[in-house]
Every structure is written in C-alpha cells, then in structure tokens.
Amino acid sequence: MEDRIYEKYFRQHRLPHIWCPGCGNGIVMKAIVEAVEKQKLNRDNTVIVSGIGCSSRASGYMDFDTLHTAHGRAIPFATGIKLANPKLNVIVITGDGDCTAIGGNHFIHGARRNVDLTVVLFNNSIYGMTGGQASPMTPVHKKATTAPYGSVDRPFDACHLAEAAGAAYVARSTAFHVQHLTDMIAGGIARDGFSFIEAVVQCPTAYGRKNKMADPAQMMMWMRDNAVMKAAWDKLPTDKRDEKFPIGVFYQHEFTEYGKAYNEVIEMAQGGKK
Amino acid sequence: MTDMKLMQGNEACAAGAIAAGVRFFGGYPITPSTEIAETMAKDLPAVGGHFIQMEDEIGGMGVVLGAALAGQKVLTATSGPGFSLKQELIGYAACAEIPVVIVDVQRVGPSTGQPTSPSQGDVMQARWGTHGDHPMIVLSPWSVRETFDATVMAVNYAERFRTPVILLMDEIVGHLRENVQLPEQEKIDVYTRRQPTKTREQGYQPYKPEADLVPNPAAFGTGYRIHVTGLVHDYTGFPSGSPAVTEEFIDRLHKKIAIAQDEITHYDEFFMEDAEYAVVSYGGVARTAYEAVQQARRQGIKVGMVRLMTIWPFADKVIEKIAGKVKSILVPELNYGQLVNEIKRAANGQCEVKLLAKYNTEIFTPEEILSEIEKLQGGSK
Known part of the structure; x- marks a missing residue:
C-alpha cells in the first residue's frame, strides 16, 4: 500500500512542529511534498535547503537530505549542491526577510545565474521568529514591532524582482489556494532553471494581531477575497486593484541552465569543443 | 619530481x-x-x-x-x-x-x-x-x-x-x-574523506563521532537523508537545546583538534643547538629573518631561529621548550603585535620576549632584524 503523504515525507519523530497555532507555514510545507510526489522525484536524490526564520525550520521536518543554513544564505549553498552533484533535485525554502533582505543579493544573482533550483518563498510579511519586525515585504502602513506607527518602507514585489533578475519561472499562490499552490510548485520543479514561487501565508501571531487580523481564518479569507488569477488580474482596471494581488504563473522563459552551460566550459578546457 | x-x-x-x-x-x-x-x-x-x-x-x-x-x-x-x-x-x-x-x-x-x-x-x-x-x-x-x-x-x-x-x-x-x-x-599524500560505515537501518547517526572524535556525516544524495544545521545538535544532527548536549558538542569540537595537535604542529628550527637567542617568525617575514639570523651567525652571535608553519593551534610546547634555553626571543611581525602575545604566554616568563613590529606597508630588511638581534646581545651583557 502506498504510504500516506505525511508518513512518507515527514520525519514523524520531529513533529509536532514549532509553528504557532494558525500559522500557514505547514500548509506550504505540505504543498511542497505534494509537488514532489506529483513530479515523482526520487526522495533520496532530493535536497531541501533553507535559510533562517520561521519558514526555514521546515527543512528539519522533511524526510530528505536537508540543510538548515545561515540567515539569507540558502541559495549559495543550494547552488554549490546542485553544481557539485547535478543529479540532485534542489528545493530552497526561504522567507520574506531571509530571501529579500539579508539574502537579497544571493536571490537576484541566483535568478540571473539560472542554476536549476526551485525556490519557495513563504511570505508572511513579517519577521516571525524574532517576534514581528517589519520586513522588505511588509506592506506600507502595516504595523510591526519596528514599525509601531506603520511601515513607511516601500515593499518589494518579489515576483517582479525575480523576473527582472532573470528567473526561468516565476509564480505566486497562497496558503488558501492549496491545490493551486501545489501546481505552482510542481511547475517550478519541472522547469530546468531557477524557479521562484512566492507563497503568501498567514502569520496571525506576529503580523495579524498587529494589523486587525488576529484570526487565522480571517487572514485566509483575505487571501480568498484578494488573490486574483493572473488572467483576471490582467483585465482588472487599475482603480479596482486596491489590496488585490495576482496569483498564477507570471513568467516562463527558456534560458540555458547554468550547470549545462558550464559543462561546455569543461569540454572546452579538456580540449574537446572549441 | x-x-x-x-x-x-x-x-x-x-x-x-x-x-x-x-x-x-x-x-x-x-x-x-x-x-x-x-x-x-x-x-x-x-x-x-x-x-x-x-x-x-x-x-x-x-x-x-x-x-x-x-x-x-x-x-x-x-x-x-x-x-x-x-x-x-x-x-x-x-x-x-x-x-x-x-x-x-x-x-x-x-x-x-x-x-x-x-x-x-x-x-x-x-x-x-x-x-x-x-x-x-x-x-x-x-x-x-x-x-x-x-x-x-x-x-x-x-x-x-x-x-x-x-x-x-x-x-x-x-x-x-x-x-x-x-x-x-x-x-602526494591525499586524504580521502571517510564514508559512513553503518546503514540507516543499522542505526547510523551522522554526527556520532568515531574514536578520533570526528563524525562521518554522509554526502547528500547517498540515501541517508541526513539533517545539517548551524544550530547546536546531537549525534542525530537535529538541534538540541540541552545543556549537556551543548557542553559535549563544544568540548568535542575542540578536542578533535587538540588530540592531534602534535601531529599537525609543523615548524623548523635553525641553529638552535647552541643558541643563546632566538628569532621566532612565520610566513614571508621568516625569509627575511632567516637571512638576518645567518648574517648574525657570521658575526659570531649565537642566535637561532624557529619558523612556525602551524600558527593555530598555537605551538605552546615548542615555544615553552626554546624559552627555557635562550636568554631572549625576538618576534618580528608585519603587524602591531599579534602572535608575540601568544609567544609571551607560552614562554611563561622563562625569557625576555621582544616584539619587532612593522605596519607601514613595507617589508622588513634583513638589516632591521639583524640590528635588533645585535641589541638583544647588548641587552643581555
């Protein structure tokens, strides 16, 4: 009998997880293993690499080779793993602070370089692990412990950033749209190149409570009401967009994957191809 | 060759x-x-x-x-x-x-x-x-x-x-x-990384040390499905908040190097048999110091030299031994004085330890070091 997905892909002895009640991270973590199952990846050839923060604790629960790196550094580690052993499927788990603040340089250069990685950014709009500080993806006017009067920093749109930097695949979904999210991640795994998927997740504890959305269900309803499929979004007049945001696959490009390009360097250096 | x-x-x-x-x-x-x-x-x-x-x-x-x-x-x-x-x-x-x-x-x-x-x-x-x-x-x-x-x-x-x-x-x-x-x-002597000797089923623990206190975490993609973290962890590789685990972990990190210290301490001794003075040096500066020591010997000054290749872990035993033999040690360094303090600590008061520091972008000349060696001799008379 086929194992049930939780039993197959999670380290039972490491559960329950440390996330707060109502946190959306578990939903995204489950969507990742559903996508792994869907793409029929060999589990022993699949590595999960994470940074530091709430999102990045996911690696410890997942029964693969897993690497919990330093803050912001998951993409360089993942790059080394993939180039050193191209047979491995490498999935990166990161957060909005980890990926776009301290890891921002690695993120844009990862997208530019186009190594075959699948990067899933858990966007909870806040630094959760340290207790609710503003991140580069906290919306303007939203409150955080380091933005008690509301944030005045303009946030990144990480999907625009990934596309502009040269990612091969860029998509967004939410913890509410679980099937859609799984499909978005599966599409990223299937793409040979740097794939980026932003998963909007609720953080009722550190973000919601400060911003009049303390109830996790209320935060998920907000996702339901404000996430708009890309095709509909494109037709939506600008004045009707308001708090709404698009989900779906935004960009797909056929760029030469870095490792394959480097194989030609090896061939040239060895006197083969000129 | x-x-x-x-x-x-x-x-x-x-x-x-x-x-x-x-x-x-x-x-x-x-x-x-x-x-x-x-x-x-x-x-x-x-x-x-x-x-x-x-x-x-x-x-x-x-x-x-x-x-x-x-x-x-x-x-x-x-x-x-x-x-x-x-x-x-x-x-x-x-x-x-x-x-x-x-x-x-x-x-x-x-x-x-x-x-x-x-x-x-x-x-x-x-x-x-x-x-x-x-x-x-x-x-x-x-x-x-x-x-x-x-x-x-x-x-x-x-x-x-x-x-x-x-x-x-x-x-x-x-x-x-x-x-x-x-x-x-x-x-060329090339060390090959040790591989796990047990399977997952046999209870393999990636961070369980062998007799030399070094563990054998498996390479990714070899089927072991290990967890690697920068958090303090136990033998399983998973984080642990336990004081006992933390203490053992920090101890083991230090001891795995400490027990091999003699083997990994590399240094040269020159003219030390009858030396009354010693120059302790390392890196590019040691080339200049060696020339200065040879010139001093030609002048009849009984000076020797210890050239450290292993800087850390510090060669306490080597310095302690020579400090017991000589009247003074001269330490030329291209900095404001760094390794000299370790040399003083290891010499433990047995002899004078003198710094010759230079930090103006120029390298030492043999004459500068020779002149300090001559002063050592003057000082001891």
Missing part, C-alpha cells in the same frame, strides 16, 4: 589544491589573492571540476560549503576585507563540521587599508574571527614550494577533521615568484 618551473605563490596554492583533490572553487575577486581564483577558473574545468565566481564573499563561502556537503573537496580564497565577510560561514563550517579550506592572502588593514601591501594583520582574526567558541587550524607557508605543500596539507586536514582550515598567506608569499619543482601526483 616534475620539471623545474617559475611559479607564483598564489599559483602554487591553486596547483596544490587541485593535487589534493579539490574540484570546486567559489569566490570573489580581491587583491592580492585573485590569481588563485584566476588559476582555478582556468585549471579546474580541465580536470572536470567547477569554478564559480559568486556575487560576494559570503556567497563564495556558501557555495563551497554546499558543494562540500554534496561530497566535493572545496577551497575558496580571499584577502582581509573578504575574510571579514566570510567569518559568518566559517563558523557555520566549524559547527556543522564541513570540510573547507579558506585562503587569506593578507594585506594591510583595517578596512580597505593599504591595498595591497603585505601584512600579517589577520593572525588573530584567523583564530577568532567568527563568533563563539571553536577550534581553528591555521597554516602559514614561507615559500612558493611550501605553499603547494601547505595547501595539500590544509585540504587533507579539512577532510580528516571535518573542519574549516585557514591557509594564512601574505602578499609576500602570494606574489613571490620562485623556481619550484612540484612532486609527482602519485607521491
């Missing part, structure tokens, strides 16, 4: 790395270490390896650690400002026990300092640059040929002890060109 060739210290470092089995280099350009990256970019793909230029020094550290976890032997190279940036992940390598060699070709600091004049100002940073308690192996070669040997040794130690090893070069040795004859590949 292979043919004699004219080679630069930085080129010898790259050649030594490849001879030791390094097949992955990640880094960022910085003078005076750049020739190491340039040589790797050219020579690594020729042996089927990978060179990657990263977006910054931190990325250069991260990418080599990832490659090491996937089973490759790895090396990165930098100089002072980059060495500062790499410290975060040097600590990660110490904690997660990842074999890696970091080359620091020192230049004058602090900050951007005096690019790219010679210095030995990173001696303490090499030991203590990353936060927290950790051991460190640091080797400092004094010639082009020894740079080759020291790089092979650094890779072997990194693999054997599963620890970061710093090859602490200086601009003098890095940019020095000398005639060298490199050993034939089959004569």
Whole structure:
C-alpha cells in the first residue's frame, strides 16, 4: 500500500512542529511534498535547503537530505549542491526577510545565474521568529514591532524582482489556494532553471494581531477575497486593484541552465569543443 | 619530481589544491589573492571540476560549503576585507563540521587599508574571527614550494577533521615568484574523506563521532537523508537545546583538534643547538629573518631561529621548550603585535620576549632584524 503523504515525507519523530497555532507555514510545507510526489522525484536524490526564520525550520521536518543554513544564505549553498552533484533535485525554502533582505543579493544573482533550483518563498510579511519586525515585504502602513506607527518602507514585489533578475519561472499562490499552490510548485520543479514561487501565508501571531487580523481564518479569507488569477488580474482596471494581488504563473522563459552551460566550459578546457 | 618551473605563490596554492583533490572553487575577486581564483577558473574545468565566481564573499563561502556537503573537496580564497565577510560561514563550517579550506592572502588593514601591501594583520582574526567558541587550524607557508605543500596539507586536514582550515598567506608569499619543482601526483599524500560505515537501518547517526572524535556525516544524495544545521545538535544532527548536549558538542569540537595537535604542529628550527637567542617568525617575514639570523651567525652571535608553519593551534610546547634555553626571543611581525602575545604566554616568563613590529606597508630588511638581534646581545651583557 502506498504510504500516506505525511508518513512518507515527514520525519514523524520531529513533529509536532514549532509553528504557532494558525500559522500557514505547514500548509506550504505540505504543498511542497505534494509537488514532489506529483513530479515523482526520487526522495533520496532530493535536497531541501533553507535559510533562517520561521519558514526555514521546515527543512528539519522533511524526510530528505536537508540543510538548515545561515540567515539569507540558502541559495549559495543550494547552488554549490546542485553544481557539485547535478543529479540532485534542489528545493530552497526561504522567507520574506531571509530571501529579500539579508539574502537579497544571493536571490537576484541566483535568478540571473539560472542554476536549476526551485525556490519557495513563504511570505508572511513579517519577521516571525524574532517576534514581528517589519520586513522588505511588509506592506506600507502595516504595523510591526519596528514599525509601531506603520511601515513607511516601500515593499518589494518579489515576483517582479525575480523576473527582472532573470528567473526561468516565476509564480505566486497562497496558503488558501492549496491545490493551486501545489501546481505552482510542481511547475517550478519541472522547469530546468531557477524557479521562484512566492507563497503568501498567514502569520496571525506576529503580523495579524498587529494589523486587525488576529484570526487565522480571517487572514485566509483575505487571501480568498484578494488573490486574483493572473488572467483576471490582467483585465482588472487599475482603480479596482486596491489590496488585490495576482496569483498564477507570471513568467516562463527558456534560458540555458547554468550547470549545462558550464559543462561546455569543461569540454572546452579538456580540449574537446572549441 | 616534475620539471623545474617559475611559479607564483598564489599559483602554487591553486596547483596544490587541485593535487589534493579539490574540484570546486567559489569566490570573489580581491587583491592580492585573485590569481588563485584566476588559476582555478582556468585549471579546474580541465580536470572536470567547477569554478564559480559568486556575487560576494559570503556567497563564495556558501557555495563551497554546499558543494562540500554534496561530497566535493572545496577551497575558496580571499584577502582581509573578504575574510571579514566570510567569518559568518566559517563558523557555520566549524559547527556543522564541513570540510573547507579558506585562503587569506593578507594585506594591510583595517578596512580597505593599504591595498595591497603585505601584512600579517589577520593572525588573530584567523583564530577568532567568527563568533563563539571553536577550534581553528591555521597554516602559514614561507615559500612558493611550501605553499603547494601547505595547501595539500590544509585540504587533507579539512577532510580528516571535518573542519574549516585557514591557509594564512601574505602578499609576500602570494606574489613571490620562485623556481619550484612540484612532486609527482602519485607521491602526494591525499586524504580521502571517510564514508559512513553503518546503514540507516543499522542505526547510523551522522554526527556520532568515531574514536578520533570526528563524525562521518554522509554526502547528500547517498540515501541517508541526513539533517545539517548551524544550530547546536546531537549525534542525530537535529538541534538540541540541552545543556549537556551543548557542553559535549563544544568540548568535542575542540578536542578533535587538540588530540592531534602534535601531529599537525609543523615548524623548523635553525641553529638552535647552541643558541643563546632566538628569532621566532612565520610566513614571508621568516625569509627575511632567516637571512638576518645567518648574517648574525657570521658575526659570531649565537642566535637561532624557529619558523612556525602551524600558527593555530598555537605551538605552546615548542615555544615553552626554546624559552627555557635562550636568554631572549625576538618576534618580528608585519603587524602591531599579534602572535608575540601568544609567544609571551607560552614562554611563561622563562625569557625576555621582544616584539619587532612593522605596519607601514613595507617589508622588513634583513638589516632591521639583524640590528635588533645585535641589541638583544647588548641587552643581555
């Protein structure tokens, strides 16, 4: 009998997880293993690499080779793993602070370089692990412990950033749209190149409570009401967009994957191809 | 032996790395270490390896650690400002026990300092640059040929002890060109990383140490499905908040190096049999000191020399022994005075320890060191 997905892909002895009640991270973590199952990846050839923060604790629960790196550094580690052993499927788990603040340089250069990685950014709009500080993806006017009067920093749109930097695949979904999210991640795994998927997740504890959305269900309803499929979004007049945001696959490009390009360097250096 | 060739210290470092089995280099350009990256970019793909230029020094550290976890032997190279940036992940390598060699070709600091004049100002940073308690192996070669040997040794130690090893070069040795004859590949002692001896089913624990206190975490992709973290962890590799686990972990990190200290302490003694005075030196400065000591001997001064190749762990026993024999020790350093304090500590009051510091971008002349040796003699009369 086929194992049930939780039993197959999670380290039972490491559960329950440390996330707060109502946190959306578990939903995204489950969507990742559903996508792994869907793409029929060999589990022993699949590595999960994470940074530091709430999102990045996911690696410890997942029964693969897993690497919990330093803050912001998951993409360089993942790059080394993939180039050193191209047979491995490498999935990166990161957060909005980890990926776009301290890891921002690695993120844009990862997208530019186009190594075959699948990067899933858990966007909870806040630094959760340290207790609710503003991140580069906290919306303007939203409150955080380091933005008690509301944030005045303009946030990144990480999907625009990934596309502009040269990612091969860029998509967004939410913890509410679980099937859609799984499909978005599966599409990223299937793409040979740097794939980026932003998963909007609720953080009722550190973000919601400060911003009049303390109830996790209320935060998920907000996702339901404000996430708009890309095709509909494109037709939506600008004045009707308001708090709404698009989900779906935004960009797909056929760029030469870095490792394959480097194989030609090896061939040239060895006197083969000129 | 292979043919004699004219080679630069930085080129010898790259050649030594490849001879030791390094097949992955990640880094960022910085003078005076750049020739190491340039040589790797050219020579690594020729042996089927990978060179990657990263977006910054931190990325250069991260990418080599990832490659090491996937089973490759790895090396990165930098100089002072980059060495500062790499410290975060040097600590990660110490904690997660990842074999890696970091080359620091020192230049004058602090900050951007005096690019790219010679210095030995990173001696303490090499030991203590990353936060927290950790051991460190640091080797400092004094010639082009020894740079080759020291790089092979650094890779072997990194693999054997599963620890970061710093090859602490200086601009003098890095940019020095000398005639060298490199050993034939089959004569080079190359350590192969140990593999797990148990299967998952047999209860394999990736961070359970062997008798030498070094664990055998499996390479990624070998079916063990291990967890690697920079959090303090127990034998399973998973984080633990336990005081007992933390204490044992920090102890073991230190002891795995400490129990091998005699074996990894490399040094030379010159003219020490009848010496009344000693010069203790290391790196490129030791070349000048050696010349000065020979000149002093020709003048009939009974001076000897100890040249340290292993800087950390510090050669306490070596210094303690010579301090018991001589009247005074002279320590010329291209810094404000760093290793001299370790030498004083190890000498433990048995003799006078005198610093000759220079930090104005110029190297010592033999005459400067000779003049200080002459003063030692005057002082003792």
